[in-house]
Amino acid sequence: MAGALDALWSQYTWALGNGDPRTDSWLLVHSPIPVTLLFVCYLLLVVAGPAVMRCREPLRLVGPLAAYNLGLVVLSGYIFYEMASVCWWCLFSKAIELLDTVFFVLRKKQEQITFLHVYHHSTMLFNWWAGVKFVPGGQAFFVGMLNALVHVFMYLYYGLACLGPRVRCHLWWKRHLTTLQLGQFVAIAVHSSYNLFAECPFPDGFNMAVLLYSLSLILLFLNFYYQTYLKGKQDKLT
Structure with missing residues (x-):
C-alpha cells in the first residue's frame, strides 16, 4: 500500500x-486535482442523479437548454476560428459540456446516459487537461479545431431540438x-x-494515445450508428 501511494505521489x-x-x-491546468474532482462529481451525478430524480x-428547461446549446455553438465557433491561441478554451469547454449529463438527469432522460456518453465526456476532460498541460499548440490544434467544428453543428442541432x-x-x-462525428x-x-x-517534434506518446483513443470512439460510435439507424430496419425485414 505504501509503495502504491509513493508511486502515485x-x-x-x-x-x-x-x-x-x-x-x-491557467485555470484548471497546474494540478490534475481540479479536473479529477470534476470527474468524481460527474460520476456521482451519473450514479446518484437518477435516484434523486426518481420521485x-x-x-422541461427549454430556456436554459436553448441558451446552453446555442452558447456552446458560439464557443465552439470561436475555438474553431482562433484555434492556434485557444487550446485552453477546449479544456474549459469540456468542463462545461459535462452539463449535458446534468440536463439529462434533471429531465429524467436516463436512457441518454449511456456508456458512450459517460466515457466520451469524462475522458475528454482528462485528455484536454493533459494536452494543455504538456503539449499546448503544435499538432494538438488539429484535434481541437476539428472537434470544435463538429460541435458547432452538434449543439446547433440540440439547441434547435429543445425548442x-x-x-x-x-x-x-x-x-x-x-x-460527421465518425468522420472526425x-x-x-x-x-x-x-x-x-513523419519528422515531427510532437511527442510520439501523445500521438499514440490520441490514435488509440480515436479508435475506441470509432468502435463505440459505429455501434451507436448500427443500434440507432440500422438495427431497426433489419428487424423489420426479418
Missing part, C-alpha cells in the same frame, strides 16, 4: 513539475451528424498515424 509531483510553463498558471417530475416538436420535425440531419474520429486517427512516421 511521484506521478503527481512529476505532473506538477513537467508541464508547459506557458499554460501552468420528482422531470424539468419543441414544431422545430424538431424539421431536423432531418441527425443521422448525418453522427456520420477517422480523420484524427489518420492524422495521428501520419505523425508517428
Whole structure:
C-alpha cells in the first residue's frame, strides 16, 4: 500500500513539475486535482442523479437548454476560428459540456446516459487537461479545431431540438451528424498515424494515445450508428 501511494505521489509531483510553463498558471491546468474532482462529481451525478430524480417530475428547461446549446455553438465557433491561441478554451469547454449529463438527469432522460456518453465526456476532460498541460499548440490544434467544428453543428442541432416538436420535425440531419462525428474520429486517427512516421517534434506518446483513443470512439460510435439507424430496419425485414 505504501509503495502504491509513493508511486502515485511521484506521478503527481512529476505532473506538477513537467508541464508547459506557458499554460501552468491557467485555470484548471497546474494540478490534475481540479479536473479529477470534476470527474468524481460527474460520476456521482451519473450514479446518484437518477435516484434523486426518481420521485420528482422531470424539468422541461427549454430556456436554459436553448441558451446552453446555442452558447456552446458560439464557443465552439470561436475555438474553431482562433484555434492556434485557444487550446485552453477546449479544456474549459469540456468542463462545461459535462452539463449535458446534468440536463439529462434533471429531465429524467436516463436512457441518454449511456456508456458512450459517460466515457466520451469524462475522458475528454482528462485528455484536454493533459494536452494543455504538456503539449499546448503544435499538432494538438488539429484535434481541437476539428472537434470544435463538429460541435458547432452538434449543439446547433440540440439547441434547435429543445425548442419543441414544431422545430424538431424539421431536423432531418441527425443521422448525418453522427456520420460527421465518425468522420472526425477517422480523420484524427489518420492524422495521428501520419505523425508517428513523419519528422515531427510532437511527442510520439501523445500521438499514440490520441490514435488509440480515436479508435475506441470509432468502435463505440459505429455501434451507436448500427443500434440507432440500422438495427431497426433489419428487424423489420426479418
